[in-house]
Amino acid sequence: MINLFFALIGILIGVVIGFLLPYTYDTTYSLYVSVAILACLDSVFGGIRSNLENNFNIRIFLSGFFGNAILAAFLAYLGDRLGVPLYYAAIFTFGGRLFENFAKIRRILLFRGKKSN
Template sequence: MIKLLFAIIGILVGVIVGLVLPITYSPTYALYISVAILACLDSVFGGVRANLENTFDTRIFISGFFGNAILAAFLAYIGDRLGVPFYYAAIFAFGGRLFDNFASIRRILLFKRTVRKKKGKSENELEN
């Protein structure tokens, strides 16, 4: 529960800082930033999934978050310099994993809800 509270506080602080500070970047970097954000979202969804499976490790999350973002941006940069769209590799890899993690999160939550409903029925049957 404490981890969830920290996550919510972190998201709120990030949104407030993003809205208050007038930070802009050159459109030249839009490709690199968008691929890095996709990699970060993959890490976030993976972290949520790991938390629901009770296998979350902060070190793995942090290293994956920054490592994936740097790798994705680096692939986009190298591809841009070579004239080859390497960023497609990052889009396919991280995009596919993002949807896999989302599907797993959905299944876990639905399973937990089903188990909770069954437990509630069992307890109600015992009371009657």
């Protein structure tokens, strides 16, 4: 539970910071960034899961976080160039994995609760 709580608090703090910061980027990149955000979210959920499973590895997490984000953004960009909505691939993959990770986190937390009872 604590892990999810940390992630949520972190996102909330980040949102506040983002709103306070005056920086914005060009709207043409918004699609790439939004796909990258999805990839990052997936990585964080994966991180939470691995932490709960006690096999969290900082290297795997970092490489996944940045690598996935960059790959997703690149796919979106490439799709734009080719005229094929390739970012769907990223959306389906990371979206699916997001729910998968969440399902596993739920199971771990529920199982743990039963154990402690």
